[in-house]
Amino acid sequence: MSDEVLVEISDLKVHFPIKHGVVFDRTIGHVYAVDGVDLTIHKGETYGLVGESGCGKSTLGRAMLRLTEPTSGSVVFDGTDVAKLKGETLRKARRRMQMIFQDPLSSLDPRQSVESILVEGMRAHGLDKDKESTAKRLRELLAAVGLPESSLRKYPHEFSGGQRQRIGIARALAVEPDLIVADEPVSALDVSVQAQVVNLLEELQDNLGLTYLVIAHDLAVVRHISDRIGVMYLGSLVEEADSDALYEQPLHPYTKALLSAIPVPDPVVEDSREQILLAGDLPSPANPPNGCRFHTRCPWKQETRCDTERPALREVEGAAPGQRVACHWAEDIRDGKIKPHEVKPELVETGALNPDVPHVASVVEAMES
Amino acid sequence: MTNLLTRKKDKVDELAASAGHSLAQQAIRRMARSPVAIVGAVITGLFLLLAIFAPLLAPKDPYERYLQGEVVLGSGIIPGPRDGFPLGVDDFGRDLLSRLLVGAQQTLLVGVMATLIGLAIGMVIGGLAGAFGGWVDTVLMRLVDVMLSIPSLLLAISVAALAAKPNQWTVIIAVAMVSVPIFARLLRGTMLAQRGSDHVLAATSLGVKRHTIVLRHMLPNSLGPVIVQATLTLATSIIEAAALSFLGLGDPDPSRAEWGLMLGKAAKQFLDIRPELAFYPAIAIIIVALGFTLLGESMREALDPKNRR
Amino acid sequence: MALLEVRDLKVVFQRKGERPFTAVDGMSFDVEPGQTVGLVGESGCGKSVTSLAIMRLLAKRGNKVTGSVKFEGTELLSLSDSQMRDRRGRDLGMVFQDPLSSLNPVIPIGLQVTEVLERHRGMARKKAMVDAAELLDKVGIPDPNRRLSEYPHQLSGGMRQRALIAIALACRPRLLIADEPTTALDVTIQAQILALLQELVRDTDTALIMITHDLGVVAGLCDEVNVLYGGRIVERAQRHALFAEPRHPYTHGLLASIPRLDAGRGEKLVPIRGSVADNIPWDSGCAFAPRCPNKIDTCVSVTPSLEEDRGGLLRCHNPVLPAAATAGEGAR
Amino acid sequence: MLRFIVRRLLQAIPTLIILSILVFAWLRSLPGGPAGAMLGDKATPERVAELNALMGLDQPIFIQYFKFLGRVLTGDFGNSLISTQPVLSEIGYALPATIELSVAALILAVGFGIPLGYVAARFRGGFLDNATIMTTLVGVAVPVFFLGYLLQFVFSQKLGIFPVGGRQDTLIGATDVTGFAVLDGILTQEWDASWDALVHLALPAAALATIPFAVIVRITRASVLDVMNEDFIRTAQSKGLGAPVIRRRHVLRNALLPVATTVGLQTGLLLGGAVLTERVFNINGLGSLLAEGIERRDYPRLQALILLGAVVYVLVNMLVDISYGIIDPRVRAR
Amino acid sequence: AESQRDAGSGNTGTFIFGAAGNPKMFDPIFNDEGETFRIVRQMYDTLIQNKPGTAELEPSLAEKWEPSNEGKTWTFSLRKGVTFHDGTPFNAAAVCFNFDRWFNMKGKAAQSQMIYYGDVFEGFAKNEGDATGEPVYKDCQAKDEHTAVLNLNKAKGAFPAAFTLPSLSMSSPEALKKYNADQVTQTGDSFAYNDYANLHPTGTGPFKFEGWDQGKGEVTLVRNEGHWTKPKLEKIIFKVIKDENGRKQALASGDIQGFDYPAPADYQLLRGQGQNVLIRPSFNILYLGINQKGNPKLQDVKVRQALAYGINREQFVRSKLAEGSEVATQFVPKAISGYNDQLQAIPYDPERAKQLLREAGAEGLTLKFYYPTEITRPYMPNPADTFTAISEDLKAIGIKIEPIAKPWNGGYKDDVQKHGKQDLHLLGWTGDYNDAGNFVGTFFGREKPEFGFNNPELFNALSQADGTVDKAAQKTAYQQVNKQIMDYLPAIPIAYPTPALVVGPKVQGMVASPLTDERFFSVSMG
Ligand SMILES: Nc1ncnc2c1ncn2[C@@H]1O[C@H](COP(=O)(O)OP(=O)(O)OP(=O)(O)O)[C@@H](O)[C@H]1O
Ligand SMILES: Nc1ncnc2c1ncn2[C@@H]1O[C@H](COP(=O)(O)OP(=O)(O)OP(=O)(O)O)[C@@H](O)[C@H]1O
Ligand SMILES: [Mg+2]
Numbered sequence A: 001m002s003d004e005v006l007v008e009i010s011d012l013k014v015h016f017p018i019k020h021g022v023v024f025d026r027t028i029g030h031v032y033a034v035d036g037v038d039l040t041i042h043k044g045e046t047y048g049l050v051g052e053s054g055c056g057k058s059t060l061g062r063a064m065l066r067l068t069e070p071t072s073g074s075v076v077f078d079g080t081d082v083a084k085l086k087g088e089t090l091r092k093a094r095r096r097m098q099m100i101f102q103d104p105l106s107s108l109d110p111r112q113s114v115e116s117i118l119v120e121g122m123r124a125h126g127l128d129k130d131k132e133s134t135a136k137r138l139r140e141l142l143a144a145v146g147l148p149e150s151s152l153r154k155y156p157h158e159f160s161g162g163q164r165q166r167i168g169i170a171r172a173l174a175v176e177p178d179l180i181v182a183d184e185p186v187s188a189l190d191v192s193v194q195a196q197v198v199n200l201l202e203e204l205q206d207n208l209g210l211t212y213l214v215i216a217h218d219l220a221v222v223r224h225i226s227d228r229i230g231v232m233y234l235g236s237l238v239e240e241a242d243s244d245a246l247y248e249q250p251l252h253p254y255t256k257a258l259l260s261a262i263p264v265p266d267p268v269v270e271d272s273r274e275q276i277l278l279a280g281d282l283p284s285p286a287n288p289p290n291g292c293r294f295h296t297r298c299p300w301k302q303e304t305r306c307d308t309e310r311p312a313l314r315e316v317e318g319a320a321p322g323q324r325v326a327c328h329w330a331e332d333i334r335d336g337k338i339k340p341h342e343v344k345p346e347l348v349e350t351g352a353l354n355p356d357v358p359h360v361a362s363v364v365e366a367m368e369s
Numbered sequence B: 001m002t003n004l005l006t007r008k009k010d011k012v013d014e015l016a017a018s019a020g021h022s023l024a025q026q027a028i029r030r031m032a033r034s035p036v037a038i039v040g041a042v043i044t045g046l047f048l049l050l051a052i053f054a055p056l057l058a059p060k061d062p063y064e065r066y067l068q069g070e071v072v073l074g075s076g077i078i079p080g081p082r083d084g085f086p087l088g089v090d091d092f093g094r095d096l097l098s099r100l101l102v103g104a105q106q107t108l109l110v111g112v113m114a115t116l117i118g119l120a121i122g123m124v125i126g127g128l129a130g131a132f133g134g135w136v137d138t139v140l141m142r143l144v145d146v147m148l149s150i151p152s153l154l155l156a157i158s159v160a161a162l163a164a165k166p167n168q169w170t171v172i173i174a175v176a177m178v179s180v181p182i183f184a185r186l187l188r189g190t191m192l193a194q195r196g197s198d199h200v201l202a203a204t205s206l207g208v209k210r211h212t213i214v215l216r217h218m219l220p221n222s223l224g225p226v227i228v229q230a231t232l233t234l235a236t237s238i239i240e241a242a243a244l245s246f247l248g249l250g251d252p253d254p255s256r257a258e259w260g261l262m263l264g265k266a267a268k269q270f271l272d273i274r275p276e277l278a279f280y281p282a283i284a285i286i287i288v289a290l291g292f293t294l295l296g297e298s299m300r301e302a303l304d305p306k307n308r309r
Numbered sequence C: 001m002a003l004l005e006v007r008d009l010k011v012v013f014q015r016k017g018e019r020p021f022t023a024v025d026g027m028s029f030d031v032e033p034g035q036t037v038g039l040v041g042e043s044g045c046g047k048s049v050t051s052l053a054i055m056r057l058l059a060k061r062g063n064k065v066t067g068s069v070k071f072e073g074t075e076l077l078s079l080s081d082s083q084m085r086d087r088r089g090r091d092l093g094m095v096f097q098d099p100l101s102s103l104n105p106v107i108p109i110g111l112q113v114t115e116v117l118e119r120h121r122g123m124a125r126k127k128a129m130v131d132a133a134e135l136l137d138k139v140g141i142p143d144p145n146r147r148l149s150e151y152p153h154q155l156s157g158g159m160r161q162r163a164l165i166a167i168a169l170a171c172r173p174r175l176l177i178a179d180e181p182t183t184a185l186d187v188t189i190q191a192q193i194l195a196l197l198q199e200l201v202r203d204t205d206t207a208l209i210m211i212t213h214d215l216g217v218v219a220g221l222c223d224e225v226n227v228l229y230g231g232r233i234v235e236r237a238q239r240h241a242l243f244a245e246p247r248h249p250y251t252h253g254l255l256a257s258i259p260r261l262d263a264g265r266g267e268k269l270v271p272i273r274g275s276v277a278d279n280i281p282w283d284s285g286c287a288f289a290p291r292c293p294n295k296i297d298t299c300v301s302v303t304p305s306l307e308e309d310r311g312g313l314l315r316c317h318n319p320v321l322p323a324a325a326t327a328g329e330g331a332r
Numbered sequence D: 001m002l003r004f005i006v007r008r009l010l011q012a013i014p015t016l017i018i019l020s021i022l023v024f025a026w027l028r029s030l031p032g033g034p035a036g037a038m039l040g041d042k043a044t045p046e047r048v049a050e051l052n053a054l055m056g057l058d059q060p061i062f063i064q065y066f067k068f069l070g071r072v073l074t075g076d077f078g079n080s081l082i083s084t085q086p087v088l089s090e091i092g093y094a095l096p097a098t099i100e101l102s103v104a105a106l107i108l109a110v111g112f113g114i115p116l117g118y119v120a121a122r123f124r125g126g127f128l129d130n131a132t133i134m135t136t137l138v139g140v141a142v143p144v145f146f147l148g149y150l151l152q153f154v155f156s157q158k159l160g161i162f163p164v165g166g167r168q169d170t171l172i173g174a175t176d177v178t179g180f181a182v183l184d185g186i187l188t189q190e191w192d193a194s195w196d197a198l199v200h201l202a203l204p205a206a207a208l209a210t211i212p213f214a215v216i217v218r219i220t221r222a223s224v225l226d227v228m229n230e231d232f233i234r235t236a237q238s239k240g241l242g243a244p245v246i247r248r249r250h251v252l253r254n255a256l257l258p259v260a261t262t263v264g265l266q267t268g269l270l271l272g273g274a275v276l277t278e279r280v281f282n283i284n285g286l287g288s289l290l291a292e293g294i295e296r297r298d299y300p301r302l303q304a305l306i307l308l309g310a311v312v313y314v315l316v317n318m319l320v321d322i323s324y325g326i327i328d329p330r331v332r333a334r
Numbered sequence E: 001a002e003s004q005r006d007a008g009s010g011n012t013g014t015f016i017f018g019a020a021g022n023p024k025m026f027d028p029i030f031n032d033e034g035e036t037f038r039i040v041r042q043m044y045d046t047l048i049q050n051k052p053g054t055a056e057l058e059p060s061l062a063e064k065w066e067p068s069n070e071g072k073t074w075t076f077s078l079r080k081g082v083t084f085h086d087g088t089p090f091n092a093a094a095v096c097f098n099f100d101r102w103f104n105m106k107g108k109a110a111q112s113q114m115i116y117y118g119d120v121f122e123g124f125a126k127n128e129g130d131a132t133g134e135p136v137y138k139d140c141q142a143k144d145e146h147t148a149v150l151n152l153n154k155a156k157g158a159f160p161a162a163f164t165l166p167s168l169s170m171s172s173p174e175a176l177k178k179y180n181a182d183q184v185t186q187t188g189d190s191f192a193y194n195d196y197a198n199l200h201p202t203g204t205g206p207f208k209f210e211g212w213d214q215g216k217g218e219v220t221l222v223r224n225e226g227h228w229t230k231p232k233l234e235k236i237i238f239k240v241i242k243d244e245n246g247r248k249q250a251l252a253s254g255d256i257q258g259f260d261y262p263a264p265a266d267y268q269l270l271r272g273q274g275q276n277v278l279i280r281p282s283f284n285i286l287y288l289g290i291n292q293k294g295n296p297k298l299q300d301v302k303v304r305q306a307l308a309y310g311i312n313r314e315q316f317v318r319s320k321l322a323e324g325s326e327v328a329t330q331f332v333p334k335a336i337s338g339y340n341d342q343l344q345a346i347p348y349d350p351e352r353a354k355q356l357l358r359e360a361g362a363e364g365l366t367l368k369f370y371y372p373t374e375i376t377r378p379y380m381p382n383p384a385d386t387f388t389a390i391s392e393d394l395k396a397i398g399i400k401i402e403p404i405a406k407p408w409n410g411g412y413k414d415d416v417q418k419h420g421k422q423d424l425h426l427l428g429w430t431g432d433y434n435d436a437g438n439f440v441g442t443f444f445g446r447e448k449p450e451f452g453f454n455n456p457e458l459f460n461a462l463s464q465a466d467g468t469v470d471k472a473a474q475k476t477a478y479q480q481v482n483k484q485i486m487d488y489l490p491a492i493p494i495a496y497p498t499p500a501l502v503v504g505p506k507v508q509g510m511v512a513s514p515l516t517d518e519r520f521f522s523v524s525m526g
């Protein structure tokens, strides 16, 4: 780990238009999936991103790699703004940033052998100079992720979940990237196998000096592997801190609640744990609340500012170095000056913009998808 | 570990089932156990053999007017079965059995070519729409909508009537046009699904070139349903061609031994005096169409991830 | 007498042309009134099949259920279909994993709640609606009257799960079976739902069978925990005992392999090697043997039986010793 | 809901415009031309040329198109070349027959298809199920016109149960009110006329219904099976609900969704099949108009019929969408 | 509903005839099509008519007709006491009104629809269409109440037979005026007619128009009580059944009591059911056209003869055509005055054919053979079968055939008659009235793309024959011409098919006409 900055994201926004129309679709609103995120990742570190489902973690990760077009903002990767690259330069730049997906199987083309999966990226970047060196490289890759050499001729469906994820990791490694974005790398795996992948990721980082952005909704996993953690809520970062600092002294009410909500496999801890139960549900990202996005569920919500002024991510006096929080009242809450109160859950309006409702122009279309 | 989304895991299983390579093998294995599939395969197999070797199998020249002298339509006489003519002759005194056998070849030709042409055009349209999305998709799909909004037989009739110089290909193309929108929509659907899929995203993030992604990843993975549909289309094409023949829009060479043509003519003219002339080709068409349908349906069933376990 | 006595429950799936598959293999456990019993295990170990077998909700064909399930002394497995229907929803309630797909998308929430009241309480629709609103209110759904006429897709995930719970508890059943009720939900919502369940069960003295793969959930909720592996119970203990001194190498391995929020960074996780696919059939030894760090020769030759062990039950030839806190070293 | 309907209507406009252009361009590119069709046997080349000039067919094609479009928009499809009657009134006369036939076929297909599909699903894998599937597969493989002849041969010629064709006995002297023979009989209380019309409908409707019937059976079966596997059915069972309630309240409604769509798509097939059926059973409906129009290159009639077909198709599918909205609240919400 | 079938068993006096298509409208002058003529004939009378069952003339509205002035003047003595269906009297003024109406018809649209008038009278007072020539008609005078005098600008062999044409039927002047009969409008691709044509046709004929139910496809006529023929039927219904099988079955089941043109293959079957198949004497000709411009080899008469010898017409006629059909010996049928009975049919002799081809150096000849689809004609019940039979025969003498099928209206007539794209083609002709010129004059009277030859000698002979006013002299002239044609062999006459008419067992008094000119006044239901 160093202080050298590898990625610097500033004011990144990704808004997905919601289309709807009579004759021609027109945009009637946006899903504010990522809405103004600033974030810095240092070389060699693991940055963890947590948050509830739908808060924009994956979108952020993808926008970083330009797999989703950002609406605005910049993603400076090692000096170049990825958000502005085009065509062939973008394609070339992709070599240095790779992704690991949640669902190991669907991210592997079922018709490709492992060899072909691994060689494809190398070929795209001219790394497969000659047969011998390629073969050597393949052996290295397999060894690195702990798969037998005989795997090369096999197809993804012939592997177990954990092994498939290893193939996905090997594919990412094949092009010798600097940064790997891992989007829920273990959440689709059996409980007993998750640790294998987590350990592998850590090992690879040690050996290859990789930089990770690990996305998960599971704070325990994130805390385990990350150096620093960003907590997301409704498209923006609400808190960012070193892994331990975050656990020891969460400053944002949401972080507090999140931490307290996670069950620990230890009855002793569980029995004594004091939970902050949040009321209500996550509002729709298409219709985020004004002011602080969290104010609708916040037990520390104040009369002023919270529902009008959107708090920026800031450092707080007396907090751990590098800890930043987006709450107007962080200090007062920490110091116990403000007491939590009960929150009446608000109705979360679903309906037209509900992601559960398929958006189709006609039934015929719906049937096909 | 908390919160393992088993829901998502189910999907993984499903995908494992539909994974390309295993998919084919599993499907074949499952089909080998299904009587429906076996019947379908046997019928289609026999039909294919028959079609290929028809000229060798036919006992007589299907175009020679052996018993023409004995045909007197004015008195309603078309000679029936007799020595050397086990099924009798048609209204030109030609051997019916030989014509039926050779007809398999023509029928197969019509069915296969119509399907292939429909498939080719449909795949180009659907493939472009699916690969590019956006306005290309919008424009192409509007076109397909239009084709869909004309009932299939009308579409075929229209195309058949359009031909300046009708020949066998007119029928084939007419029938092919009917399946174009079906193939186009099917391929587009699967391609679009592929577009957002993780493995395409993975290839993009690896920096694989766009056309390579389309051709190497998206297209091959979209083919399964298309192949199933093609098998089913073969059956409907044969029937559709017969309907065109019936409406007088069929093959303009009136003496060609083709089931649809034979059926169309006999159903109109000789149902009262010699119904066999209509029944034999009709039964042949029904059996073959059934064969392809059975095969296609069992293939669809076998490929359906829902039926796994 | 226990409220529910499950004895030697066995479910065999048999499909034409395929080998029979034993999903649940001699399961026995008791649930006392007011008690919360946990069934924990990885995906595919037979948790859901067990619960469905108890509720007699498995398909009529393609499987064979043997053994005994006694509810308040009545053998459920030999009840007639209609007698069993009378019990379901009244004596036995059930909550499923996915709240969205477990609610009928085309019927208003209200009707889905009142249905059960009408069925078992013989209430008229109007009266049932009033009760339904009360129920929704009790499970914490705001503005219940309005929600009655809404459809499932108009509710958020957490609200849907609350509605499902309301349905399951509508007739005050003696036993509630919750099959991974929070798996599809976010942590903050999960916490709400778990708290709600706990409260309802406590208030009404309902017994609860909690099915989950999340040891954390079990730790906070259950009185007694059954750990399942390959369709059999491999370990049973009171929750404190189980987490303090896991005896079965599988239980132990699970605990060691998952990161704990309260453990610091850097502590290496100890994975269980292999995967569930490596199981061997129970009749030729211990199913877990191929993945077991404590494997000894007998493990692959003699099938272990469930035996008394320090106040709980254990199915293992070579259990983890309490001292061996570092066991599982051989996991790699 | 109203907005939803309006929107679906407006969405159809571009489709119809493209269609009109295609239809127009296509018909104009056909050899022969209307004059030939009009003049029949006595058409000398000179007369044909003269008529063509008279009808403005020598003008640039796009001018012809706009003139055509202008007339179409004012509801004027011109006169049929064959009958010289206004196409619109021709269609008006033929429409009831085709509607009667299609509706009867649809009623047969839906009325028998859904219950049978449902029963097949309930006894999945059993004899009844297999027999049903086999029947529907065979049903799809039989050419409609041949089936028509077969039915005619067996039921009217051999058994004499049903009339061979037509819509009604000529001499029954039914009073014409709406043009719908069955309905007219009811309106005027000429019950024998209604009955006669129904008897005439039986065979053609049965022939026309086969394919939609087969498709509906199979879709129903598949979707019932799908729904029966849904989690919410398990929820309903866990409530202790009886099978009939579950079936009625939970299975059927959800299972009907895909069936509704299929029914919509089948109307396209019905129109095509009507061409063949009407021919075989000698019904003077749109199908015969069309067949005759094609044979004799009756441009005005063909244009009108194809456009009408597309409009009907679009409308029916809109109705399906609306019914979908009624059944499924998720669609309504949009 | 008052079911008439149940009301009285047996004779109800209603005759239901199965029509193959909808009528166009009922103004005879604008019509050119058989389905409509069949109905029109029952409602209107012409000045002269054909004697039932023949092509001989007999009085109708005119009791006598007299040519004078070298055939340029025709004097008609009219039947007395005749009234139109609207009650107005039929007289010489009405006759002249009709002739003047036709002659003075205004508007391109209207003129373009008067096909038969154009053929016979060649021009209008003011020609608005391009293709019409000098008018033959000069004027008409009502000499007295019952004598009409028609003056022509030139004599034509077609007269007086042409006065039997149903197009030249007499309509009620009152009705014509009242219902705007002359108004024919053209919009877009099509023509629209007036109330007279659609709703109020008014003639003097044995049956009156009652109604046209387009929904059911039924035209109903009722008896004209005062008609001099004393029609027996109370009512005639023309019921449209477009499908041939449908008509056949409707007849079998008693839904209809007659239809036209049954397929030859069904004659036996129909008779077996007790139906009466009435075979019309042939008044038509089916020929194999030869286009000499298409292939230069065809300009050699030997090659044309070879084709004639190579076709087994005997066999074709026997196996494919109806009984009574005969192999054609020339281009006019027997019933036509001018038929040359000296001429023998060219025999089937494939060896001779090959020999001739060899002599002409035309072995291995490849010919484009056109045939029409989507049509049946009285002279060609099944074009595809006809094509098959002939082309197979020609293949047998070593000629290669390139088959080209075209829809009748979708290019066949254009290609064959206008552009002459073919080498060989199938066509034929049904006579309109008893006049040889109506056949051979139409075919070979001038140079045409259809046949692609220029034979001034032949053209001359034909026009002279046509101009001969004396009937006997004209007959001899045509016999001569027919021989000349067969020697030159510009095409090959194949057969004189006999189109039939079928009626149910109870139908009596139906007389089949060679000209398909059946008038139902004599029909009764037994
Ligand atoms: N392509 C897209 N078009 C429209 N909306 C999108 C798209 N992708 C994501 N969204 C919406 O953006 C929001 C954020 O999605 P995202 O996938 O980034 O969430 P997430 O935090 O990764 O959630 P999860 O934990 O469920 O993966 C969601 O409401 C989602 O519905
Ligand atoms: N209907 C069935 N037919 C055949 N096998 C089945 C059926 N239902 C379940 N099984 C099998 O029985 C085993 C146990 O399934 P069960 O659903 O009980 O697992 P689980 O413990 O609930 O897992 P999860 O955590 O994924 O829900 C699995 O291997 C499964 O494949
Ligand atoms: Mg995500």
Ligand SMILES: [Mg+2]
Residues within 6 Å of the ligand: C047, C048, C049, C179, C180
């Ligand atoms: Mg489960």
